[in-house]
Structure formats: C-alpha cells, structure tokens
Amino acid sequence: xxxxxxxxxxxxxxxxxxxxxxxxxxxxxxxxxxxxxxxxxxxxxxxxxxxxxxxxxxxxxxxxxxxxxxxxxxxxxxxxxxxxxxxxxxxxxxxxxxxxxxxxxxxxxxxxxxxxxxxxxxxxxxxxxxxxxxxxxxxxxxxxxxxxxxxxxxxxxxxxxxxxxxxxxxxxxxxxxxxxxxxxxxxxxxxxxxxxxxxxxxxxxxxxxxxxxxxxxxxxxxxxxxxxxxxxxxxxxxxxxxxxxxxxxxxxxxxxxxxxxxxxxxxxxxxxxxxxxxxxxxxxxxxxxxxxxxxxxxxxxxxxxxxxxxxxxxxxxxxxxxxxxxxxxxxxxxxxxxxxxxxxxxxxxxxxxxxxxxxxxxxxxxxxxxxxxxxxxxxx
Amino acid sequence: xxxxxxxxxxxxxxxxxxxxxxxxxxxxxxxxxxxxxxxxxxxxxxxxxxxxxxxxxxxxxxxxxxxxxxxxxxxxxxxxxxxxxxxxxxxxxxxxxxxxxxxxxxxxxxxxxxxxxxxxxxxxxxxxxxxxxxxxxxxxxxxxxxxxxxxxxxxxxxxxxxxxxxxxxxxxxxxxxxxxxxxxxxxxxxxxxxxxxxxxxxxxxxxxxxxxxxxxxxxxxxxxxxxxxxxxxxxxxxxxxxxxxxxxxxxxxxxxxxxxxxxxxxxxxxxxxxxxxxxxxxxxxxxxxxxxxxxxxxxxxxxxxxxxxxxxxxxxxxxxxxxxxxxxxxxxxxxxxxxxxxxxxxxxxxxxxxxxxxxxxxxxxxxxxxxxxxxxxxxx
Numbered sequence: 001x002x003x004x005x006x007x008x009x010x011x012x013x014x015x016x017x018x019x020x021x022x023x024x025x026x027x028x029x030x031x032x033x034x035x036x037x038x039x040x041x042x043x044x045x046x047x048x049x050x051x052x053x054x055x056x057x058x059x060x061x062x063x064x065x066x067x068x069x070x071x072x073x074x075x076x077x078x079x080x081x082x083x084x085x086x087x088x089x090x091x092x093x094x095x096x097x098x099x100x101x102x103x104x105x106x107x108x109x110x111x112x113x114x115x116x117x118x119x120x121x122x123x124x125x126x127x128x129x130x131x132x133x134x135x136x137x138x139x140x141x142x143x144x145x146x147x148x149x150x151x152x153x154x155x156x157x158x159x160x161x162x163x164x165x166x167x168x169x170x171x172x173x174x175x176x177x178x179x180x181x182x183x184x185x186x187x188x189x190x191x192x193x194x195x196x197x198x199x200x201x202x203x204x205x206x207x208x209x210x211x212x213x214x215x216x217x218x219x220x221x222x223x224x225x226x227x228x229x230x231x232x233x234x235x236x237x238x239x240x241x242x243x244x245x246x247x248x249x250x251x252x253x254x255x256x257x258x259x260x261x262x263x264x265x266x267x268x269x270x271x272x273x274x275x276x277x278x279x280x281x282x283x284x285x286x287x288x289x290x291x292x293x294x295x296x297x298x299x300x301x302x303x304x305x306x307x308x309x310x311x312x313x314x315x316x317x318x319x320x321x322x323x324x325x326x327x328x329x330x331x332x333x334x335x336x337x338x339x340x341x342x343x344x345x346x347x348x349x350x351x352x353x354x355x356x357x358x359x360x361x362x363x364x365x366x367x368x369x370x371x372x373x374x375x376x377x378x379x380x
Numbered sequence: 381x382x383x384x385x386x387x388x389x390x391x392x393x394x395x396x397x398x399x400x401x402x403x404x405x406x407x408x409x410x411x412x413x414x415x416x417x418x419x420x421x422x423x424x425x426x427x428x429x430x431x432x433x434x435x436x437x438x439x440x441x442x443x444x445x446x447x448x449x450x451x452x453x454x455x456x457x458x459x460x461x462x463x464x465x466x467x468x469x470x471x472x473x474x475x476x477x478x479x480x481x482x483x484x485x486x487x488x489x490x491x492x493x494x495x496x497x498x499x500x501x502x503x504x505x506x507x508x509x510x511x512x513x514x515x516x517x518x519x520x521x522x523x524x525x526x527x528x529x530x531x532x533x534x535x536x537x538x539x540x541x542x543x544x545x546x547x548x549x550x551x552x553x554x555x556x557x558x559x560x561x562x563x564x565x566x567x568x569x570x571x572x573x574x575x576x577x578x579x580x581x582x583x584x585x586x587x588x589x590x591x592x593x594x595x596x597x598x599x600x601x602x603x604x605x606x607x608x609x610x611x612x613x614x615x616x617x618x619x620x621x622x623x624x625x626x627x628x629x630x631x632x633x634x635x636x637x638x639x640x641x642x643x644x645x646x647x648x649x650x651x652x653x654x655x656x657x658x659x660x661x662x663x664x665x666x667x668x669x670x671x672x673x674x675x676x677x678x679x680x681x682x683x684x685x686x687x688x689x690x691x692x693x694x695x696x697x698x699x700x701x702x703x704x705x706x707x708x709x710x711x712x713x714x715x716x717x718x719x720x721x722x723x724x725x726x727x728x729x730x731x732x733x734x735x736x737x738x739x740x741x742x743x744x745x746x747x748x749x750x751x752x753x754x755x756x757x758x759x760x
Contacts, residue, residue, distance in 0.1 A: 006394035009581065009738030013393060014386035019748030024614055031751055039754035060760050078469040084484070087460035092487020100487075103595065104464070104480035107472020118403060189744035195592060201389065202571050202599020210477055212575060212592035215483065219582020221739045223615050299462035307471075358389030359601045368399030371411055374419035377428075380440050 006365060014145035014198060015360075016165065020053060020348050021188040028266035031058075033185055046156040046181040046275050046341070047071060053186055053348035054125065065095035075150035075159065075301065077133050081105065082147055085138050094138050094336045095218035099211050101134050106207030125206060125347050132156060135336045136163035157181050160340070163326065173327055176277045180323060183270045183316065184338055186345030192223075193218040193342075193349050198360040200350040212338050223335040230257040230331045233322070234291055242296040255279045256301055258318030266310040270316035278319045281326040389462050395740075396577060400433060401568040404717050408646030412566055413437075421653045425572035426536040426721070427451060430552045433566055434505065447474060450506040455530035457513050457537065461485065462527055465518050474518050474716045475598035479591050481514050486587030489642035497597040505586060505727050512536060515716045537561050540720070541707065552664065552678040553707055560703060563696065564652045566719055566725030571602075572596040573722075578740040593726050594719050603715040606701035609638040610711045613673055613702070622676040626684065636681055639700030650696035658699045661706040670702035 007013050011035070022031040029036040033052055040049055047068045052061045059067060081101055082143075088097045092121025135149050148163045161169040169177070196213035200206070217223040227367045249256060261268055275294075282291040298314055305312050321334055329337070387393050388436045395459055402411040410417040413432055431439045439447060461481055468477045489507060517527050520543070528543045537558025541549040549557070567573075576593035580586070597603040616625045629636060641648055655674075662671040678694055684690050701714055709717070 006397070008396075009740050010390070010393075010395055011738070013390075013742045013743035014388055014745045016388075017386070017745045017747045019746070022746045022748060022751075025433050034749045034752040036751060036753050042715075043754055044755065046449065058755065058757070058760060061757055078398070080464075082466060082710075082715040083467070087463070089487045096483050096585070096588060099591060100480045100484040103476050103483075103591070104468070106476040107469045107480075144495075150403045188746075191578060191739055191740060191741055194740065194742060195578050198571060198575050198578060199592065199596045201601070202596050202602040204595050204599035204602075206477070208476060208595035208598055211479060211483070212579065212595040215584050215592040216579045216586035218588055219579070219584035222584075223580040298387035335392065358391065359571055360389050360574065361571055362390035362393045362395035362569060362574060365394045366402045366568075367397045368402060369414045371409075371416060372403075372414040374415050374423055376423065377438070377441055377444065380438060 010077075010362075015189070016192065016353070018188065018349070018352060019056075020345070020352060021186045023188055023263050025261075025263040025265050026222040028264055028269050028272075028312075030187070030269050037183065037269050040182060040271070041179050045183065046118075046178045046183065046344070049182045049185050050344040051346075052067070053344050054351060067126075069152075071129040071156070072152040072159075074126045075133050075152070076128045077101075077105075077130050077137065078108065081130075081134070082137065085134065086141050088138075090142075092269060093218065094100070094135065094332060095214060095223070095339070097138060098131065098134060098336055098339055099214040099218065100133065102128075102214060103208050103211035105130060106205045106211070109205070109207065114178075128207075128210065128343050128347065129156070131343055132160045132340045133163060135333060135340055138336075139164055139330065140334060141167070146244055165328065169327075172280070176281065176323065177327060179273070179277065180320060181337070181341040183273060183320075186340035186342070186348065190222065193346060196346040197349050200353045201357055201360045203357075206347060208351050210343055210346050210351050211241045217335065217339055223338055225257060226338075227331045227334040228325070229317055230278035230321040230325060230334070232257045233290060236293055236297070238289070239292040242293060243300055246297065246300050250304060256312075258296075258314055258321075259301060260312040261315040264313065264315065268315040268318075270320075271314040271318050274316060274319035274323055275314075278323050279325070281323060286327060287326065290325060294319060355359045382612060390742075395569070395574065396733070397635075398568065398729070398732060399436075400725070400732060401566045403568055403643050405641075405643040405645050406646055408649050408652075410567070410649050417649050418565065418653070419721045420562060421559050424562065426558050426565065426724070429562045429565050430727075433724050434731060447506075449507045449532075450530040451536070452539075455513050455532070457485075457510050457517065457632050458488065461510075461514070462517065462521075465514065466521050468518075470522075471550075473598065474515065474712060475594060475603070477518060478511065478716055478719055479513060479594040479598065482511065482594060483588050483591035485510060486585045486591070487543075489585070489587065508587075508590065508723050508727065509536070511723055512540045512720045513543060515713060515720055518716075519544055519710065519713060520546070522627045528733055536640070538698035545708065549707075552660070556661065556703065557707060558709055559653070559657065560700060561717070561721040563653060563700075566722070566728065570602065571599070576634040576726040577729050577733045580733045581737055581740045583734075583737075586727060586730050589730050590723055590726050593722075597715065597719055597722070603638060603718055605695075605697035606704070606718075607711045607714040609697055610701040610705060610714070612637045613670055616673055616677070618669070619672040619676045622673060623680055626677065626680050630684060636677075636692075637682060638701075640692040641695040643691065644695065647693040648695040648698075650700075651694040651698050654696060654699040654703055658706070661703060662674075665706055667706065670705060674699060675701055 051067050131149055148166050150159055150163055157179045158174025161177050192213040195216040196209045199209040199212040278291050282288045385585040431447050512531055528546050530539055530543055535558045538554025541557050574591040575596040576589045579592040658671050662668045
C-alpha cells in the first residue's frame with residue numbers, strides 16, 4: 001500500500017498477532033484460548049475465564065481458589081473513591097466516572113519495574129475486581145441508597161447483583177449475571193482493546209491502559225448497542241406493534257439495533273446463549289413482554305431480509321439488554337457492565353502486548369500547506 | 381504487505397492524514413499549520429498557538445481576546461476535584477491523577493449531539509485550561525500549601541507559575557514558561573496523539589480522549605525524557621565530571637538522555653530555542669551549573685559521535701528540564717507539564733479526526749491454537 005492510499009481507520013490492516021480469541025464468523029463460533037464459548041458458558045465462571053484469559057490455561061482447583069480469593073478480597077473500594085462517586089455531577093456519564101476511577105485506583109498500587117513485568121500486571125489485576133463495585137455503588141448512591149460492602153462468598157456476577165440490590169440474588173440470577181460477564185469478557189480487536197494495547201505499549205500501567213480503553217468504549221460508535229436495543233423496545237412498546245414499527249423503520253432506512261455483525265455471518269453464538277437465558281428468566285418471572293417483542297422482531301426482520309436476499313442475524317446485544325433488564329439493572333449500566341466484563345480481555349491483551357512489545361507509533365501523512373510567514377496581530 | 385508480515389507497532393504504516401504539524405527533519409524545522417516554531421516562539425503565546433492549532437488560522441485581536449477570556453475564566457477547578465487531588469495516595473503518580481481528573485471533569489460538561497460536533501469540541505476545550513491548575517495544585521498540596529485561585533490577567537505559562545508559587549513570576553519567567561508550553565504544544569503523531577485519535581474516532585468525548593492520551597504519555601517509552609535528563613545531571617554532579625561520566629556511560633553503552641531524535645537529523649529546533657532560554661535564565665539567576673554541564677556534555681558527546689561517524693544532536697528534552705528546574709519546578713512535574721502543553725495538539729488532532737471520521741479498528745491476526753475440549757476442573 002502506498003502512502004497516499006492509506007487505509008482510513010486502519011481498516012483491514014493487521015496491527016498485532018494474538019493467541020487470545022478466535023472468532024469463526026462462518027460457523028458462528030467463538031473461542032477463548034481454544035475453548036468454545038458454548039462450553040465455557042455451560043461449565044465455567046467469569047473468574048475461571050478471567051484466569052484462562054490471563055494465564056493461558058484452565059486453572060486447577062488450587063489455582064482457581066487462590067485466584068478467586070485474591071480477586072474477591074479486593075472487591076472493596078476506598079472511601080476516597082466512594083466520595084468521588086458521590087461527588088460526580090449527576091449529568092455526567094458513569095463511563096466518564098469509570099474511566100476516572102480506574103486511573104485513580106492506579107495510584108493505590110505499587111507498580112514495580114516501571115509497570116512492565118507480566119507478573120506485576122497479573123498481580124495488580126486482582127484489584128480490577130473493584131470496577132464492578134464502582135458500577136454498583138454508583139447506581140446505589142444515585143438512588144439515595146448506601147454503599148454495600150462486597151461479599152467474598154459469591155461469584156463475580158452474583159456479587160454484583162448483591163451490591164446493586166443490597167440483597168442476595170437467587171442462584172439462577174447470580175449464574176445468569178456471571179455468564180453474561182463471561183460472554184462479554186473478550187472478542188479480539190475492537191477500538192477499546194486496540195486502545196488498551198496502544199497505551200500498554202508505552203509501558204503505562206495496566207490500570208491506565210484499561211482506563212483509556214473505557215474511554216474508547218464510551219464512544220457511541222463502539223459501546224452502547226444493547227442500551228439502544230432496549231430503547232428501541234421501549235419505543236415499540238408491545239409485540240403487536242412490532243410489524244408496523246419494523247415496516248416504518250425499514251422504510252426510513254433506520255438501523256435495527258442488535259442485528260448484524262461485522263464478523264458473524266450467522267447468529268452470534270453469544271446471542272444463542274443469551275436468548276436461552278432470556279427465555280428462562282421470562283418463565284421464572286412470568287414476564288414475556290421483552291422476550292416476545294424480541295422474538296417477533298427477529299422473525300419479522302429475518303423475513304424482510306430474506307426477501308431482499310440480505311440475511312442479517314441477531315448479535316450479542318440483541319438479547320442481552322433484555323436479560324439485564326429482567327435482572328433489574330437500569331439500562332445506563334449496560335455499557336459500564338460491558339467494561340466490567342471486558343476488563344478481563346483487555347488485561348489479557350495488555351499482557352500479550354508486553355510479552356513482545358513494540359511501541360505503537362504509526363505514521364501521519366502531512367497534507368497541510370507550505371510554510372507561511374507570521375503576521376503580527378495588528379496586521380491581520 | 382501480507383498479513384503474515386505485518387508491521388509491529390504499526391511502524392511505517394500511515395494511520396491518518398494531517399494538516400496540523402510538519403516536521404522537516406532534514407533541515408531541523410518545525411511548523412504548526414505552516415508557521416515556523418521559531419517565529420511562534422519569538423512572537424506568539426501558548427494561547428494564540430492553541431487558537432491556531434484549533435481554528436486553523438492566526439486569530440485577529442478580537443478573536444484572540446474572546447478566546448483567551450473563555451480559557452482564562454475556566455481555569456479554576458471545583459472543590460470536588462481539589463478533594464480528589466488532596467486524597468490521592470502519595471505513592472501514586474501525578475500522571476495517573478491527571479488522567480483521572482480529566483475524565484472526571486468530562487462529567488461537568490454538557491456534551492451535545494453525542495459529543496460529535498466540532499463546535500462542541502472547541503467549546504469544551506476551554507475548560508482544559510484546568511489541566512494546568514491540577515498540576516500546580518497537586519504540587520502545592522503535596523508541599524502542605526493551599527490551593528491558589530488562578531488569575532485571569534496572566535498568560536497560561538505565567539499563571540501556572542503563579543499558581544505553583546503563590547506569587548507572580550517576573551515577566552521574563554512568565555514568558556519563558558509560556559514559550560516552553562508553546563514549544564511542546566504539538567509534534568504530529570506519537571503514541572499519545574495516536575491514542576487521542578483512536579479514542580476520538582469512537583465519538584467519545586474530547587476529555588475522555590485526552591485522558592486516554594495522558595495514559596499513553598505516562599508510559600516510560602513515551603514521556604519522561606526531560607525528567608531523566610535532569611536525573612542524569614544530578615548523577616553527573618558538575619561540569620568537571622562530564623568527560624569521565626560520558627566515557628563510562630559510552631563504555632557501558634548507556635543511552636545518553638536528550639540526545640538524538642527519530643526524525644531530526646540536526647539539532648531539534650526546539651532545543652535551539654530552549655538552550656537560549658536556559659542561558660538567559662542562568663545569567664539572570666547567576667546560576668550556570670546546569671547550563672555548563674549540558675553544554676559540556678553536548679560538546680563532548682558530539683566529539684565522541686563524530687569519531688564514530690554517527691552524529692547525534694540534542695532534542696527538545698535536553699535543555700527543557702534544566703529550564704524548568706531554574707524556574708523552580710520539581711522534576712516530577714515535567715511530564716505532567718508536557719501533557720498541559722500537548723493538550724492543545726491533542727485537541728487539534730481530535731477535531732481533525734472528527735472532520736472526516738472513521739472508527740479505528742485494525743485487524744488482529746489469530747495465531748493461537750486449534751479448538752480444544754473443555755475439561756472439568758476435577759479432571760485437570
């Protein structure tokens with residue numbers, strides 16, 4: 001590629017090699033370090049998957065219990081951070097606050113050897129358990145409730161719901177929440193993961209790299225899709241309105257949120273799992289409103305697309321917002337929850353970047369003018 | 381380039397076009413929007429240069445006074461942010477705190493139209509005047525002193541020294557500080573500027589993009605060179621020790637800090653200006669210790685390099701640390717001051733990115749293993 005025909009947005013340009021995540025778009029398969037997402041969702045936990053992503057193998061019983069103990073005992077956040085949350089302007093976004101808190105927390109950690117060693121990254125990551133606590137605490141304070149001390153006997157997902165609600169979720173809800181985090185833990189390169197690697201390539205701290213990644217996820221071209229799915233459902237209102245709403249939306253050439261994926265040419269494997277969760281939650285709560293709307297939308301949309309010969313299938317965001325909603329989580333927390341989950345993947349990429357590091361410093365093509373003479377202000 | 385021979389660190393890969401900054405490495409020239417750094421350092425101010433970078437032309441008298449008024453009246457920081465600074469763990473780095481504060485401040489701003497419009501970026505940038513206040517306040521609180529309210533009748537550089545010291549600097553010192561900021565305001569692509577553009581490409585806020593850039597600058601492969609020059613001078617101790625120190629350093633193949641530049645094959649034009657400032661400050665303060673050491677080191681080093689046929693010249697970091705030091709600024713503040721200055725350039729790049737945006741999303745080459753079967757934990 002010549003300099004004058006560079007790829008905007010680095011589209012199609014390989015920026016790094018990675019052993020972490022394989023997306024098989026043709027067959028609708030996703031693997032974390034070789035393990036299929038279906039198996040992991042069925043048998044594993046967010047903590048085990050975090051271990052897998054970071055240590056490159058499934059843990060033994062001893063390894064897992066040591067790891068989860070470290071993570072769980074670091075879930076609490078200092079009073080200073082609780083104050084930051086309480087003082088944050090109501091019109092601000094939780095994503096801005098998360099980005100801020102994560103780099104602030106970096107100051108609490110001793111970063112050895114210029115933050116550069118792998119083991120140091122792995123050691124400090126346990127404290128990133130705190131990110132879930134920040135999200136839950138933000139919501140509680142916003143509702144005028146008080147900070148809930150995290151528990152150490154609950155999974156990452158169940159403990160999040162506990163901190164959010166102030167009471168323990170039932171086992172099924174805890175498991176669903178934990179699996180949702182697991183499903184979002186990693187997905188190869190996206191703008192935020194790339195950001196994390198660029199920042200990590202300077203040997204900045206893991207925290208500062210993750211904080212930067214959160215900044216990227218905040219952008220509406222990147223994060224926020226499942227929140228927008230829920231907004232769409234609110235707009236549609238009921239299953240009966242789906243057909244008419246869809247016709248109007250397609251006539252206006254509006255984007256149907258949660259449909260289609262850059263890589264998957266089938267139904268996103270995470271959507272298959274999330275749909276099952278949604279159906280089960282709907283049955284347990286005897287509340288099929290969101291489920292019915294989504295299934296109706298999926299069916300009608302597939303029919304329309306088949307007529308046009310352009311099949312598009314649900315992605316992970318299509319059902320996940322409704323799942324969160326049935327778990328009692330307000331939609332403003334959906335993108336922050338993505339950050340809670342993806343922190344595991346970001347850290348894996350930071351570690352991988354550090355293993356064979358080269359500073360990211362692409363070129364910039366100067367296309368500005370020739371030198372001009374400075375004119376004093378009274379002569380302009 | 382085939383996928384299997386990708387460029388590590390995107391070295392040599394063009395990631396974007398830019399009209400902002402031209403570095404003429406052969407002739408040792410630097411231009412901001414066509415205006416040479418020599419003219420700008422001689423006649424302009426940090427505020428005027430910020431205007432130039434963002435609005436793409438030199439301001440009229442009216443435009444400049446409107447712009448500086450907006451910036452100056454936004455220099456103060458809210459009590460909540462003063463508390464964040466006071467509460468920050470002493471072992472943390474000011475860079476971590478800066479990254480945190482900038483995204484926190486994002487919450488204070490109303491971001492219209494999904495943060496995406498140019499004018500909104502330009503409007504919120506005035507508040508980035510606050511970054512200098514955070515740096516000065518951090519140092520004051522660290523020294524057990526109190527917050528100094530910024531003044532609106534001083535230049536950006538003079539006001540920084542005023543807030544740091546609690547008393548007004550003389551005119552010359554204020555001018556030197558302001559020019560130092562101007563010299564560091566922009567320099568094309570580097571890891572932090574690239575980070576700012578990647579984050580901005582998601583339509584995250586300007587603040588969140590700058591916060592991420594600060595995270596990249598914190599890494600020791602990127603920022604911190606002038607701080608390390610000063611550490612080197614402290615190690616050398618006196619002009620008389622330079623020759624012996626240099627021989628030993630070269631024998632050990634140590635890197636001589638502040639020497640050589642990826643792009644400039646001559647003396648960095650900013651180093652020429654900074655050297656003049658250093659000499660003048662040394663004369664005024666009758667303190668030639670740092671100046672003499674640096675000049676001795678420059679001369680001796682050039683002799684050694686000429687013997688080897690590998691000429692290397694001072695870059696901007698070679699003299700700037702000594703200038704800051706003579707202005708009474710502790711070296712822990714040098715990299716944060718780089719961020720204070722570069723915020724102008726980062727914003728210009730964010731605006732440029734938004735003008736013709738494409739989300740940065742390069743590819744990642746999967747080099748991991750084939751699918752493997754999940755093994756239950758008791759069988760591992």
